[in-house]
Amino acid sequence: MKHKNMCYDNHYKYKLNMLELGIIMMKIIGALFVFGIVFWVAKWHWLSVIFLFLSGIIFVALLILVAIEAHQDNVLNDIAMRENNELEKKYEIR
Numbered sequence: 769m770k771h772k773n774m775c776y777d778n779h780y781k782y783k784l785n786m787l788e789l790g791i792i793m794m795k796i797i798g799a800l801f802v803f804g805i806v807f808w809v810a811k812w813h814w815l816s817v818i819f820l821f822l823s824g825i826i827f828v829a830l831l832i833l834v835a836i837e838a839h840q841d842n843v844l845n846d847i848a849m850r851e852n853n854e855l856e857k858k859y860e861i862r
Contacts (some may be wrong), residue, residue: 783844784837786830793830797823 804819 784833784840786833786837790830790834793826797826797830800826 788836800819800823805817807813807816831862
């Protein structure tokens with residue numbers, strides 16, 4: 769098992785929580801995308817490309833942050849399951 773010497777409480781100094789930040793980022797992505805489409809329809813293609821490009825960059829950043837959070841969650845879940853199994857073995861009725 770990978771995380772033998774790690775404890776749940778001290779594994780990550782900073783735990784990434786993307787719920788609130790992710791919602792804010794999705795709102796920004798949606799607004800930039802809508803502005804990009806509006807400017808595209810209004811034939812301001814250069815401004816549209818800028819807004820669509822910015823929304824794409826923020827979307828990629830969001831995907832990266834969510835992947836990091838998922839990895840942290842998996843590692844912490846593995847550690848918690850290992851600690852739980854150790855406690856069950858310790859207090860097992862014989």
